[in-house]
Amino acid sequence: MERESMEFDVVIVGAGPAGLSTACQLMKLAQEKEQELMVCVVEKGSEVGAHILSGAVFEPRALNELFPDWQEQGAPLNTAVTGDDIYLFNGENSAVKLPGFSVPKTMHNENNFIVSMGNVCRWLAEQAEQLGVEIFPGFPAQEIIYNEDGSVGGVITGDMGLDRDGNPKDSFMPGMELKAKYTVFSEGCRGHLGKELIAKFVLDADKSPQHYGLGFKEIWDIDPDKHQEGLVVHSAGWPLDKDTNGGGYLYHAENNQVFVGLIVDLNYSNPHLSPFDEFQRYKHHPKIAQYLEGGKRVSYGARAMAKGGFNSLPKMTMPGALLVGCDAGTINFAKIKGNHTAMKSGMLAAEAIVEALSAGDEGGKDLTSFADKFKNSWLYDELYNTRNFGPAMHKFGTFWGGAYNTIDQNFFGGKLPFNFKDDSLDHEQLKLAKDAPVINYPKPDNKLSFDKLSSVFLSNTNHEEEQPCHLKLADSSIPISVNLVKYAEPAQRYCPAGVYEVEHSEAGDKFVINAQNCVHCKTCDIKDPSQNITWVTPEGTGGPNYPNM
Structure with missing residues (x-):
């Protein structure tokens, strides 16, 4: 079809911390060189920040480099961390507080800030x-433009106004071609275009597979008498069993609010496990409930995170394009932080692009200079020195893996001469349903714990109903004929938004997709044991509308 076309020097896909830092650094470096650049950022959310979900304890290292005067400029870093409490929950009512020396120093948070990353991204967008x-x-980027020589030449934004069958409605508006000399993909974890590029250019050759966790977050207004602004609480153990890795958090932010959440690693093996219900149970632990009781839940969200670390990093450049941030998997899971690393990767990408363009480059090249910049940066050192953190936990379990990491990080700075690797695939870890214990979760009390639908309501999620389903099944028979038979169809439980259901009737079982509920977490794309579900972008502005996650 005929599409309108616009040309830029650089197109950036995704207005998260990586993409916006790329954009800001591009323009700052271009100004220094008295060079004019045309740069655009496309964002699938209704506004910048609408799809941003992060804990978040924020390390300002990259921001200090990007905007040294961020305080004077009013960046929303208002709550300095004042204390770290780290617990091992060894039961639903018991906990052991860990002394500082027994905790990996990567998890200490002095000089960091408790922030709404959505609001930080809104501020970065203003600077950009x-x-x-x-x-x-x-405007979601839906397709990649490939040049005749196979290099990346930009993106095509999504068509608007299609009905369920993909036919144009009266309101139809075709997407635009946004052509670029270089395109930066910063879609966040499991970006659907990043996934395509990694496969097409074999960017993950000789790398460990990427590993993922599903992170939940709720914002609560709590009793001012219980609020301790700046306190950071982390936990390991209960409610997760010994075969399931992950951990919880509760951060005391400003305005008598706390951010509470649970991360469940997606290599779990019991198909009856429901990460959402594990999170609801978590809030009943006395160490968490003591802050929440009498409070009011005001927001809910969930998002997958890439946690494979250094050993799972793909090659981040290809002809005409770069992958940055969580699209590449730059999170430092030893710190439970990925915002500062995402920002730095974008800043390095900007340096490589500006150097090339200022030298007369017409685009389409593989900017291999990025690899050198990355290797000579603190980002490389930070990720390399924590390369064993996740694999050690997977190999030895939470307790012994945590003990190894404490020794490695606190006494050897991540330089012990070992290189553990986890070459398993998260989606292959499920046991057969008949071989795994059924988990009977308690009903929500609607005080601390809630159901999925009332939770999704708080995420402000909305999609235009008359549009093609953005959750694509390669084979529509597999959910019932394979996944239901073998795994009791785990999509009903791993999805944190109630998107997937199995309806039972005399006519037979039917797999139902409630795409309207989707919070764009990407868990289905990752955890489906048959790898039958592919997440693609829905119509523009669809998805959650997080006000200050």
């Missing part, structure tokens, strides 16, 4: 626009 970047919210 002041520097001359064009930002287009509500």
Whole structure:
């Protein structure tokens, strides 16, 4: 079809911390070189920050480099960390507080801030626009443009106004071609275009597979008498069993609010496990409930995170494009932080692009200089020195893996001469349903624990109902004929938003997709044991609308 076309020097896909840092650094470096650049950022959310979900304890290292005067400029880093409490929950009512020396120093948070990362991204977007970047919210990048030589030449934004069968409605508007000399993909974890590029250019050759966790977050207004602004609480253990890795958190933010959540690693083996219900149980532990009781839950969200670390990092460049941030998997899971690393990867990408363009480069090259910049940066050192953190936990379990990591990080700075690797695939770890214990979760009390639908309501999720389903099944028979038979169809439980159901009737079992509920967490794309579900972008502005996650 005929599409309108616009040309830029650089197109950036995704207005998260990585993409916006790329944009800001591009314009700052171009100004230093007195070079004009045309840069645009496309964002699938209704506004910048609408799809951003992060804990978040924020390390300002990259921000200090990008905007040294961020305090004067009003960046929303308002709550300095004042204390770290780290617990081992060894039962639903018991806990042991760990002394500082027994905790990996990567988990200490002095000089960090408790922030809403959505609001930080809104602030970064303001800086980018002041520097001359064009930002287009509500325009998901749906397809990649490939040049005749196979290099990446930009993206095509999603068509608007299609019915369920993909036919144009009266409101139809075709997507636009956004052509670029270089395209930066910063879609976040398991970006659907990043996934395509990794496969097409075999960027993950000789790498460990990427590993993932599903992170939950709720914001609560709590009793001011219980609020301790700046306190960071982390936990390991209960409610997760010894075969399931992960951990919980509760951060005391500003305005008598706390951020509470649970991360469940997606290599879990019991198909009856429901990460959502594990999170609801978590809030009943006395160490967490003591803050929440009498409070009010005001927001809910969930998002997958890439946690494979250094050993799972793909090659981040290809002809005409770069992968940055969580699209590549730059999170430092030893710190439970990925925002500062995402920002730094984008800043390095900007340096490589500006150097090339200022030297007369017309685009389409594989900017191998990025690899050198990465290797000579603190980002490389930080990820390399924590390369064993996740694999050790998977290999030895939470207790002994944690003990190894404490020794490795606190006494050897991550330089012990071992290189553990986890070459398993998260989606292959499920046992057969008949071989795994059924988990009977308690009903929500609607005080601390809640059901999925009332939770999704708080995420402000919405999609245009008359549009093609953005959750694509390669084979529509597999959910019933394979996944239900073998695994009791785990999509009913691993999805944190109630998207997937199995309806039972005399006519037979039917797999139902409630795409309207989708919070864009990407868990189905990752955990489906048959790898039958592919997440693609829905119509623009669809998905959650997080106000300050």
